[in-house]
Amino acid sequence: MKLISLENINKTYSGKTVIQDISLDILKHQSMVFMGTNGAGKSTLLKIITGLLLPSSGRVIKHSKPLHIGYVPERFPNLLRFTPLEYLNYMGRIQGIPVMELEKRIPILLDRLALSHVKNKRIDTFSKGMVQKIGIIQSILRKPDLLILDEPLSGLDIHTQNELVHIMAEFKDEGITIILTYHESDILLKIAERIVILGEGQIKGDYHVKDIDKPQMVIETSGIDEQIIHTFNGILRVSKNGETLQAHALQEKSDNILLEILNKGGKIHSVGVHDPLNQLIMENYVNK
Numbered sequence: 201m202k203l204i205s206l207e208n209i210n211k212t213y214s215g216k217t218v219i220q221d222i223s224l225d226i227l228k229h230q231s232m233v234f235m236g237t238n239g240a241g242k243s244t245l246l247k248i249i250t251g252l253l254l255p256s257s258g259r260v261i262k263h264s265k266p267l268h269i270g271y272v273p274e275r276f277p278n279l280l281r282f283t284p285l286e287y288l289n290y291m292g293r294i295q296g297i298p299v300m301e302l303e304k305r306i307p308i309l310l311d312r313l314a315l316s317h318v319k320n321k322r323i324d325t326f327s328k329g330m331v332q333k334i335g336i337i338q339s340i341l342r343k344p345d346l347l348i349l350d351e352p353l354s355g356l357d358i359h360t361q362n363e364l365v366h367i368m369a370e371f372k373d374e375g376i377t378i379i380l381t382y383h384e385s386d387i388l389l390k391i392a393e394r395i396v397i398l399g400e401g402q403i404k405g406d407y408h409v410k411d412i413d414k415p416q417m418v419i420e421t422s423g424i425d426e427q428i429i430h431t432f433n434g435i436l437r438v439s440k441n442g443e444t445l446q447a448h449a450l451q452e453k454s455d456n457i458l459l460e461i462l463n464k465g466g467k468i469h470s471v472g473v474h475d476p477l478n479q480l481i482m483e484n485y486v487n488k
């Protein structure tokens with residue numbers, strides 16, 4: 201089911217085209233990631249989808265009404281001197297949410313994102329990850345159909361990134377469709393079903409994650425028979441290059457496979473990773 205359709209969207213700033221003839225359907229329950237180099241037009245497109253920015257031409261069609269969109273901008277608004285309770289109540293009232301409802305919902309969300317203990321502290325004393333969580337709570341005060349997050353993980357340590365990915369995955373399970381921008385593939389795959397690559401304001405690639413192979417280990421070995429390698433659990437394919445064999449294997453089985461090769465008297469020359477998604481991204485960034 202379509203949530204939003206973009207039809208021939210163009211956006212120009214002072215005569216410079218930054219979004220060029222983009223048409224795209226956003227489907228319910230199909231979470232997406234927009235990827236692209238700096239200046240590719242990702243933030244501009246997100247703002248057009250939210251309605252914060254009008255396209256210069258083209259149409260944004262909302263297929264269901266009302267359609268609640270939550271939006272977490274790339275930068276937190278300049279309201280850092282407030283406490284979470286003050287800020288969230290303020291944002292809730294701007295969104296027209298009744299005070300009674302806010303009084304119930306804000307403590308639940310603060311608790312869920314592990315921020316209850318700082319609800320009365322000024323946001324300007326918070327870490328980047330805590331500030332990002334406040335931005336996320338603001339975006340889901342009224343449960344959205346579509347949640348749009350612009351670079352939600354940038355500048356965060358890996359632990360906080362994983363925590364936020366976990367939270368976003370939970371939202372997804374609760375039926376919220378998510379669109380975000382980010383550039384690290386392994387994290388994105390936990391959230392996205394679809395990857396749209398933007399470049400110079402245009403769509404350069406549009407892929408379903410399920411169609412992209414998972415990362416594989418590539419093991420270069422010699423001194424062992426090709427037929428024997430084929431019998432190891434987790435081997436995907438083996439190719440020969442002179443005396444050397446190159447085995448592609450499932451990442452989760454690679455430790456066992458390395459041990460088996462050594463046990464059978466083989467030599468390991470190198471171990472690397474082949475990540476088809478990363479390769480695809482690089483090709484799209486570099487070649488188009």
Ligand SMILES: Nc1ncnc2c1ncn2[C@@H]1O[C@H](COP(=O)(O)OP(=O)(O)OP(=O)(O)O)[C@@H](O)[C@H]1O
Nearest residue numbers: 213214218236237238239240241242243244245274
């Ligand atoms: N308000 C504005 N006025 C003029 N030009 C703008 C404005 N906002 C964005 N641009 C330009 O539009 C282009 C696309 O910007 P946008 O922020 O959408 O890209 P992005 O892909 O989100 O980049 P980043 O990854 O750096 O955030 C850039 O060239 C940018 O300089």
